Amino acid sequence: MMQRLDKVLSEAKVASRKELKALIRSGAVAVDGVVVRAADQKVPEDAVITVHGEVVAKMRRVLIALYKPAGYITATEDRVQATVMDLIPEEYRKLDVAPVGRLDKATEGLLLLTNDGELAHKLISPKYAVQKVYYAEHEGEATQADVFEFEKGLVLGDGTECLPAKLEPLGPGKSRITICEGKYHQVRRMFASRGMPVTYLSRLSEGPVTLEGMSLGEMTEIDCDIFDFD
Numbered sequence: 001m002m003q004r005l006d007k008v009l010s011e012a013k014v015a016s017r018k019e020l021k022a023l024i025r026s027g028a029v030a031v032d033g034v035v036v037r038a039a040d041q042k043v044p045e046d047a048v049i050t051v052h053g054e055v056v057a058k059m060r061r062v063l064i065a066l067y068k069p070a071g072y073i074t075a076t077e078d079r080v081q082a083t084v085m086d087l088i089p090e091e092y093r094k095l096d097v098a099p100v101g102r103l104d105k106a107t108e109g110l111l112l113l114t115n116d117g118e119l120a121h122k123l124i125s126p127k128y129a130v131q132k133v134y135y136a137e138h139e140g141e142a143t144q145a146d147v148f149e150f151e152k153g154l155v156l157g158d159g160t161e162c163l164p165a166k167l168e169p170l171g172p173g174k175s176r177i178t179i180c181e182g183k184y185h186q187v188r189r190m191f192a193s194r195g196m197p198v199t200y201l202s203r204l205s206e207g208p209v210t211l212e213g214m215s216l217g218e219m220t221e222i223d224c225d226i227f228d229f230d
């Protein structure tokens, strides 16, 4: 896979994206022995990049799927509470992976982690509308009127406007819901706004990534190219 030179250098923490532009333009950067002055030059993954003659240690780009159990907070560190990073082996923590978005402490299910800032940004941005599917257990039973209101776009009590969501009632107290954004406590607040407080929540999938074949607390590495944003 080809990547922009400035992106590779910024992921290797050589300098900030802005500083890199000047650095590259100054002629300090060479790719496979040839000086490159364009920050947007595409370079192959196995290229040897040097800055002032020193070889740049590139960090492997990784994407991880974690089947998060309840009881862990989505954070990279916390002095008191267990974090999702406690479930990630050292070899991946060393690669600077961080959670993409967040799942509440009580929520189970699929949590993605990556060290690729651009990928993380796209996964979160409503512009790219990555679909997230949740299974919810809640009080009451969702009706066709609820399906219609979710589809229209709910307005929560504090005025927060939600994008249209797909609600699939699965019988008394159970539903599946698909949303393409991630506002604070969004799913819980959406159900609560229709008088159906959530008692259990699990994220089943995010775009093409699912929990299939995974057990609670387990993680697996995924090919970063599984998300095709072009």
Ligand code: URA
Binding pocket: 102, 103, 104, 105, 107, 184, 185, 186, 187, 188, 189, 201
């Ligand atoms: N919506 C919620 O309310 N909580 C989560 O953890 C995820 C989505």
